[in-house]
Amino acid sequence: MPMVIYAKIAIDKQWTQYEWAVVAPINTYNVTLNIADYANFKEIYTNKKGETLELDYYVLAYNLDKAKKHFKQTHEVVACFEEYFGKYPFWEDGIGFVETPYLGMEHQSAIAYGNQYMRGYLGGMIPKDMNWDYIIVHEYGHEYFGNSVSAKDIAEMWIHESFTTYMEAIYVECKYSYADAIRYLQGQRPYIRNQEPIVGPLGVNFDGWSGSDHYYKGAWMLHSLRHAINNEDLWLGLLKSIHQKFAYSTTTTKEIIAFVNQYLQKDYTPFFEQYLYSAELPIFEYSLWQQGRQLKLRYRWSTPLSSFDMPIFVGKRIATK
Numbered sequence: 001m002p003m004v005i006y007a008k009i010a011i012d013k014q015w016t017q018y019e020w021a022v023v024a025p026i027n028t029y030n031v032t033l034n035i036a037d038y039a040n041f042k043e044i045y046t047n048k049k050g051e052t053l054e055l056d057y058y059v060l061a062y063n064l065d066k067a068k069k070h071f072k073q074t075h076e077v078v079a080c081f082e083e084y085f086g087k088y089p090f091w092e093d094g095i096g097f098v099e100t101p102y103l104g105m106e107h108q109s110a111i112a113y114g115n116q117y118m119r120g121y122l123g124g125m126i127p128k129d130m131n132w133d134y135i136i137v138h139e140y141g142h143e144y145f146g147n148s149v150s151a152k153d154i155a156e157m158w159i160h161e162s163f164t165t166y167m168e169a170i171y172v173e174c175k176y177s178y179a180d181a182i183r184y185l186q187g188q189r190p191y192i193r194n195q196e197p198i199v200g201p202l203g204v205n206f207d208g209w210s211g212s213d214h215y216y217k218g219a220w221m222l223h224s225l226r227h228a229i230n231n232e233d234l235w236l237g238l239l240k241s242i243h244q245k246f247a248y249s250t251t252t253t254k255e256i257i258a259f260v261n262q263y264l265q266k267d268y269t270p271f272f273e274q275y276l277y278s279a280e281l282p283i284f285e286y287s288l289w290q291q292g293r294q295l296k297l298r299y300r301w302s303t304p305l306s307s308f309d310m311p312i313f314v315g316k317r318i319a320t321k
């Protein structure tokens with residue numbers, strides 16, 4: 001649906017033919033068909049520069065009033081991601097949500113929405129004091145990572161899911177605070193299993209993961225990268241640049257790592273190798289001992305990947321409210 005109506009042709013008294021089109025490149029799995037007794041409403045999103053974009057909603061007719069209220073939050077989501085990643089990538093096709101019987105899917109410019117107008121994920125999965133719709137944020141996030149920046153091989157689906165999962169935390173940070181984003185990310189930790197590498201075997205259409213590490217562990221990997229960089233401007237610049245560099249194209253893990261290394265002028269290859277290609281986590285080993293009035297600390301990362309290194313914060317944290 002949404003996309004743009006290309007043609008509406010009256011075949012005879014009984015039949016009308018609708019043709020839809022997108023002008024931007026699209027993954028084949030993002031093409032879908034929705035048929036129902038839909039009511040359509042539109043809103044206009046205006047960004048900081050005063051540019052406008054149509055938000056197009058197709059919802060079940062009996063949910064129209066509820067939907068009009070609920071989807072007000074889309075404006076904030078679009079604004080946040082525009083700030084962090086640049087303009088919505090499919091500006092010409094518009095932003096669209098279509099109500100579906102299933103939970104959600106990132107169909108480009110016609111996002112499937114089935115979260116029943118609830119907060120979080122069917123009412124849960126986000127901290128109790130937060131109020132935002134997981135499906136709107138996650139599936140819309142995929143317009144950047146998944147639909148605009150796409151993996152060449154689905155075994156590298158982390159390019160879609162890890163970035164989009166971290167975008168959820170970015171949204172929380174944008175809407176609430178950094179501390180709340182950490183709280184949100186911590187809620188994902190129990191789902192990390194460390195039983196298989198995030199990147200699967202290439203060239204065999206692999207999608208046989210037994211867990212969701214390509215979502216949650218990948219998001220935490222990006223969070224670790226952020227703190228290894230330890231420079232917010234650089235991190236934010238990198239995030240935006242990754243999207244801009246690979247927009248409207250298919251890419252690979254190797255290309256992304258090479259881009260990160262070049263952007264940061266530092267070799268993060270072992271960091272990515274550890275978290276993407278190895279199931280096990282590096283173990284942080286340390287010892288403390290007293291020497292006169294001083295407390296000494298010795299530490300190292302223990303992992304079979306000898307080149308792995310990641311700086312960690314040592315010292316007293318300044319308490320923040």
Ligand SMILES: [Zn+2]
Pocket residue numbers: 138142160161164
């Ligand atoms: Zn997803």
